[in-house]
Amino acid sequence: MGRIELTNSQQHILTVLINHYQAADEPIPAKDIASEVDREPRTVRNQMSSLKDLSLVEGIPGPAGGYKPMENAYDILDREELEDPEMAVLAREFDRVDAIVDAITFPNVHHPDVCRARIRFQQSIQEFDEGDAIAIGAMPDSELLLAGEIEAIETTRNQIILDVTQIEA
Numbered sequence: 296m297g298r299i300e301l302t303n304s305q306q307h308i309l310t311v312l313i314n315h316y317q318a319a320d321e322p323i324p325a326k327d328i329a330s331e332v333d334r335e336p337r338t339v340r341n342q343m344s345s346l347k348d349l350s351l352v353e354g355i356p357g358p359a360g361g362y363k364p365m366e367n368a369y370d371i372l373d374r375e376e377l378e379d380p381e382m383a384v385l386a387r388e389f390d391r392v393d394a395i396v397d398a399i400t401f402p403n404v405h406h407p408d409v410c411r412a413r414i415r416f417q418q419s420i421q422e423f424d425e426g427d428a429i430a431i432g433a434m435p436d437s438e439l440l441l442a443g444e445i446e447a448i449e450t451t452r453n454q455i456i457l458d459v460t461q462i463e464a
Contacts, residue, residue, distance in 0.1 A: 299349055299371055307332050307451040308342050309351060310372060313364045314419045314453065317376075322361030331419065372452075374417065386430045387423065394418065396431065397453070399441070410459040412441055420453050429457065439464050 301309065311331045315323040325336040325343065332339070343362055346352040351368040355361055369376045374397060385394040395417040403411055414431065423429075425445050432440035442461040449455070 299351075299367075301371065303451055304332075304334075305342055305346060306372070308334075308339060309346060309364065309368055310451055310453055311419065312352065312362055313368060313372065313374065314417070316363055317417060322355040322359065322363050324361040328362070331421065387427055388429075392422075394431075399431075399439070410462065411446065412443070412457045412459050414441075414455050414457055416453045416455075418453065420448060420450060420455060423448055423455060430461075 308328060311328050312323055315327060315331075325339040329336040329339045343352055343354065346368075347354055349367075351365055351371060352362045353365055355363060366376065385392045385396075397415040397417045398413075399415075400413045401411070402413055403409055423445055425448060427445045428443070429445060430440065430442040440461070440463040441457065441459055443457045443459040445455050446458045447456040
């Protein structure tokens with residue numbers, strides 16, 4: 296079987312579903328997803344039908360129903376289904392925010408003047424804005440501390456690009 300290619304809209308909806316499902320551990324109604332992706336619930340339901348056909352989501356009928364991601368959904372988004380994830384300490388504008396950092400990569404380590412980090416979270420990043428100053432540290436099994444300013448936000452992937460001003464290991 297070949298790699299499944301999702302549209303940006305499908306990827307965003309699937310990311311939001313996983314974020315909500317990991318927080319609630321129960322089926323997520325289409326209206327909850329729709330409010331975060333700024334779409335109508337019927338549009339989300341139509342997209343979910345396509346995602347069900349791809350075996351990425353399961354529809355749960357009934358009053359407490361909604362959608363839940365299947366194991367393939369985590370794989371397609373290159374995320375892990377974590378039972379009890381560890382929180383990293385994240386400060387935004389000097390306010391502490393609990394966050395689950397999924398991955399940190401440094402895409403341009405060979406550039407002599409610019410240091411950027413791509414930070415992927417296992418939750419929604421809608422509360423962040425470009426230009427926010429943040430610091431991330433005290434991650435499990437790591438002494439890494441990053442500080443800098445958010446240069447770009449990729450909401451469909453739960454990622455930010457951080458212009459790193461300080462790094463300690």
